[in-house]
Every structure is written in structure tokens, then in C-alpha cells.
Amino acid sequence: MTAPTEEVPVPASVERLAAGGRVTPVWVNERGGVTFRVDDCDNDGDDDGARYVKWNPASTGLSLAGEAVRLRWAARWTPVPRVLDHRRDDDGAELLVTAALDGLSAVDPRWLREPATAARSLGEGLRALHDALPVAGCPFDWGIDERLTHLDPEADTDVRAALADRPDVDHLVVCHADACAPNTLLDADGRWTAHVDLGRLGVADPWADLAVCAMSTGWNYGPGYEHLVYEGYGVEPDAARIAYYQLLWDNT
Missing domain, CATH: 3.30.200.20 (Phosphorylase Kinase; domain 1)
Structure with missing residues (x-):
């Protein structure tokens, strides 16, 4: 969007x-x-x-x-x-x-001027979302099998092969499923307040959200802020899972 x-x-x-x-x-x-x-x-x-x-x-x-x-x-x-x-x-x-909810989108001009604050809060907000939503009883799925049913028909052989080589699931959470920066709201102090645009929310590996959230900082703030998303979430980057889920995002 x-x-x-x-x-x-x-x-x-x-x-x-x-x-x-x-x-x-x-x-x-x-x-x-x-x-x-x-x-x-x-x-x-x-x-x-x-x-x-x-x-x-x-x-x-x-x-x-x-x-x-x-x-x-x-x-x-x-x-x-x-x-x-x-x-x-x-x-x-x-x-x-x-x-309407209180708060400004993390890509409001106010936060484009303070991208480091916003990027860290994206991670903090995503962690809070994952911790709050219960996997048990969640009726929605956003796992790899479900997402591959929407694979871009023009995806080439190399992409298909890479997506077939899926990583093991770290653990399951209820993912936002469109955790790009615009979909987190921040208060006047830069703390996350809410999430919007949950049209594909479902159970998946948290790296499915994390990889896209970090990638979106490049689109919205420029290079050099991805690590703050992981720091805000409280996790060390997992290069293999990040690469896989970013490729999956780009092709589904």
C-alpha cells in the first residue's frame, strides 16, 4: 500500500x-x-x-x-x-x-524523521502481538503450505526450487501476515500502540513476520535499520529463515 x-x-x-x-x-x-x-x-x-x-x-x-x-x-x-x-x-x-485508533502510522512523516525509534518499536510491537495472540484455537492459517497455493505462476524454476527447500519451523505464533511498517501505529513517544490491516492473520513461524517487517524498513526508511527490528523483538537474526521468508513474500 x-x-x-x-x-x-x-x-x-x-x-x-x-x-x-x-x-x-x-x-x-x-x-x-x-x-x-x-x-x-x-x-x-x-x-x-x-x-x-x-x-x-x-x-x-x-x-x-x-x-x-x-x-x-x-x-x-x-x-x-x-x-x-x-x-x-x-x-x-x-x-x-x-x-479510528490513537497513534500515527510508523511511516507518518513524524516517524520518517526518526527511523531508528520507529524501527525498534516495530520489533517491540510485533513481539507483543506474537506473545498476546493464542495459537491454540486460532482458526486461521498462514503457514508455508497455505501460502504456496498462491505462488506466482510466473515464478521461475530457481525460485520454485528455493521455496521447496523450506526451513524447519522455529515455533508457531499467530502472525500479523502483513507486518510492513505502515501497519504498526506509534504514540507520541514512539511506542507501539496497535496494529492494523490484519486481512491475512494466521498461524505461522514468527520469522514469516519478522523477515518482512525488517525488509520493510528498507522500503520506508532506507538501509541500515533492519537490525533494530530484531533488537526490538529480542532475537538474533536467523539469516536462512529471513532469506526464505523474504523470497516467499516476494512470490506469493
Whole structure:
């Protein structure tokens, strides 16, 4: 996902849901989905009363229904957005409405100016998430077998061979499954406060999250901050597992 760099049309279903409130596009994804912030007319700019609306056209193939179920499940143990509504419009597009949370994304300009603080907090937040969510009874899977069912059909022979040589599972946790930097929120002091975008949350090796979280610091902050994610999490880097799960991420 990226912040929009040009004007984004607001779908009629989002306008109706906003009921006259201010609608601001905040994220767009590579499949045409958009996340909007909706502030009620009497909202003074604070998060109280603000909502986020994820809108995915029918063509994306992404399930916001699955995300709604995962958010409701995870909310019993860890700070995640509260689901307010989930619906489809007449064109088949899905809308997921959640209450706003306190905190700024770890890629807000505030934290792009302090990447070391943000990177360490990404690791701390990820460790807290993994420690909080119970593997026993978790109904969602994000393990290697499940993910390989979504392998890029254009992946070459070398990639397929490398992914077939899977590492042993270190241990199992409930993974975020999109632990990139934008999906952790930080407070004014740089401490993690919550996680968002849990549409693929499921049981897997923690290195599946760690490898991607560390890799995302390069995309968002530049080189040299990966080690702070591992330090914040409290683990020494495992080069083989990191390489495997980064390759898996790039090809599924």
C-alpha cells in the first residue's frame, strides 16, 4: 500500500456511508482498493468519532469479510481496529468500516524523521502481538503450505526450487501476515500502540513476520535499520529463515 499521490475518486457507496462527513483517501493498494478516513461534520479533528473505510472493488480478489472476522477474533487479546460494519455495494465492491485508533502510522512523516525509534518499536510491537495472540484455537492459517497455493505462476524454476527447500519451523505464533511498517501505529513517544490491516492473520513461524517487517524498513526508511527490528523483538537474526521468508513474500 502507498499514500495517494494524485486525486482519488470517492465511490458513491463511500459517500453515502459518510453521510456528509469529510472523506479523505489515505492509502491505495496495488489492486485498486482504497482506504478512506471519514470525519463526521462535528468532528474537531480528533480520532473520537472518526472512521476508516476500506473499499475494495469486486475485481481485487481480496476478502474484507475475512479481515473483519480476523479483527474481531484478535481484538480479544491485542489492540486492533474495532469493526463497525462490513457490507457490499450494488457493484459488488466490499466495504469494511472500523473505528479510528490513537497513534500515527510508523511511516507518518513524524516517524520518517526518526527511523531508528520507529524501527525498534516495530520489533517491540510485533513481539507483543506474537506473545498476546493464542495459537491454540486460532482458526486461521498462514503457514508455508497455505501460502504456496498462491505462488506466482510466473515464478521461475530457481525460485520454485528455493521455496521447496523450506526451513524447519522455529515455533508457531499467530502472525500479523502483513507486518510492513505502515501497519504498526506509534504514540507520541514512539511506542507501539496497535496494529492494523490484519486481512491475512494466521498461524505461522514468527520469522514469516519478522523477515518482512525488517525488509520493510528498507522500503520506508532506507538501509541500515533492519537490525533494530530484531533488537526490538529480542532475537538474533536467523539469516536462512529471513532469506526464505523474504523470497516467499516476494512470490506469493
